Amino acid sequence: MKVVNHIQQKISKGSKQLALLIDPDKISDEQVLALVSEAKKCSVDLFFVGSSLLLSDRFERCIELIKDHCEIPVVIFPGNNLQVSSKADAIFFLSLISGRNPDMLIGKHVIAAPHLKRAGIEVIPTGYMLIESGTPTAVSYMSNTTPIPHDKNDIAICTAMAGELLGLKFIYMDAGSGAKNTISSSMIESVRAAIDIPLIIGGGIRTPEKARELCLAGADILVVGNALEHDAGLLRSLADAVHQIQ
Ligand code: 1GP
Numbered sequence: 001m002k003v004v005n006h007i008q009q010k011i012s013k014g015s016k017q018l019a020l021l022i023d024p025d026k027i028s029d030e031q032v033l034a035l036v037s038e039a040k041k042c043s044v045d046l047f048f049v050g051s052s053l054l055l056s057d058r059f060e061r062c063i064e065l066i067k068d069h070c071e072i073p074v075v076i077f078p079g080n081n082l083q084v085s086s087k088a089d090a091i092f093f094l095s096l097i098s099g100r101n102p103d104m105l106i107g108k109h110v111i112a113a114p115h116l117k118r119a120g121i122e123v124i125p126t127g128y129m130l131i132e133s134g135t136p137t138a139v140s141y142m143s144n145t146t147p148i149p150h151d152k153n154d155i156a157i158c159t160a161m162a163g164e165l166l167g168l169k170f171i172y173m174d175a176g177s178g179a180k181n182t183i184s185s186s187m188i189e190s191v192r193a194a195i196d197i198p199l200i201i202g203g204g205i206r207t208p209e210k211a212r213e214l215c216l217a218g219a220d221i222l223v224v225g226n227a228l229e230h231d232a233g234l235l236r237s238l239a240d241a242v243h244q245i246q
Pocket residue numbers: 021174175176177178179201202203204205223224225226227
């Protein structure tokens with residue numbers, strides 16, 4: 001089954017989903033395997049793999065390791081057009097719609113398009129919105145874009161609406177990896193009320209209480225990366241907090 005359908009099926013049952021973001025530079029093979037084993041026990045819904053900047057050549061290796069040891073779908077969350085692999089189940093084709101950098105809206109896509117066609121991988125057109133989070137983030141710097149201000153719900157609403165009207169399948173609102181502040185519940189609520197496509201929320205989520213709050217505000221999928229790099233034991237409580245909401 002396509003990853004999009006798999007996600008939609010869970011959403012239509014009213015289930016919230018937890019995605020684990022793996023940055024291949026920050027995690028050893030042993031740590032990947034430990035995380036996969038824990039993810040299976042906690043019924044984690046998705047793995048996302050990618051980074052705004054990669055130093056190592058561990059990108060494909062990470063995807064392979066996850067695929068060899070579990071059935072959880074692996075979606076590439078690419079930081080640039082080099083992060084493509086047919087070994088993953090799907091890839092987010094990200095348009096950075098919160099920014100005004102044409103390279104991130106169409107330029108990189110033109111370069112990536114033939115590679116994606118050849119790879120035969122499921123492509124998920126996704127509107128990516130960076131939200132200001134208290135500190136400069138790697139994504140903001142690397143993409144040369146300004147995030148939407150933390151409290152400007154109206155800009156976030158109109159941006160998400162435009163993404164939906166352009167035909168994008170998902171909206172991913174991100175405070176950026178390691179964000180000081182997560183996206184506010186009020187911004188998530190306003191955007192959720194304005195669009196009908198699935199809403200992914202990530203950046204700076206570190207506690208089950210916050211995970212629950214953001215799901216109740218309207219997130220369909222929560223993404224957690226950084227916090228698990230520091231404390232893999234958190235996974236059980238985060239997964240329970242997300243899955244207990246119906
Ligand atoms: C970043 O949304 C992801 O793009 C996850 O953020 O690493 O802060 O959990 P964290």
